[in-house]
Amino acid sequence: MVVVVGAPGGVGSLAVQLAAAKGAHVVASGPEEDETYLKDLGATDVVAREGFAESVRKLHPDGVDVLIDLVNGGEAFAELLDLVKPGGRVVSVHRAADPALLEPRNLTGANVMSNPDRDLLDELGRLVAAGTLRVPIQETRPLDDVAQALATAKTKHTRGKTVISM
Structure with missing residues (x-):
């Protein structure tokens, strides 16, 4: 059982697919x-962000x-740790997986x-070429718009990757 918080985004969409390809039951936020979209990527369950932790607990009372x-990061990440079974694993991209919280x-x-x-890039390329892994593209923008593309990615919901063309 794998929970992916931020599943629709560029990294999350890949995480959902990779976990599902390994046979995991994937709960996507x-x-x-x-x-x-998320079920097409391989998610078994899709849970809304509002009330996320409680919804996951109802679906999987024994934990993930x-x-x-x-x-x-911070407190919001720490609150989600109670969803994970003892002996489980957590991953953060915001440096929130602090051993003092986990141990x-x-x-x-x-x-x-x-x-x-x-x-790693060769392996991901093989998965894409084989059709096992899709790289969803939300939009393509010219190089001149890179600053705006980064600002948009930080402030709004995304679905997949933003490609910068040169």
Whole structure:
């Protein structure tokens, strides 16, 4: 059981697909209008952001095995740790997976940053070429608009990646 918070976005959409391809039951956070999109990516359940933790607890009262949080840091991240079973794993892109928070709950975790290497990119390329992994594109913008594209990505809901063309 894998929970992906921020599932519709560029990284989340890949996380949903990769977890589902490994056979995981994926619970994705996302707005109601993204339910079909997320299920097409491989999510088993789609849960709205409003009341997210409580909804996940109702669906999976025994907890989940993995939490991938691509949205929250600090207190909001810490509150979601109660969703994870003892012995589970958590992942944060906001450096929130602090051992001081995780160890008392018998959890392990990682703070993941973008550090692509050739082998990883080759493997992802093979998955895309085989049709196992889709890279959803929300929009394509010219290089002159890169500052606006970054500002938009920080302030609004996204579905997939934004491509900058040169």
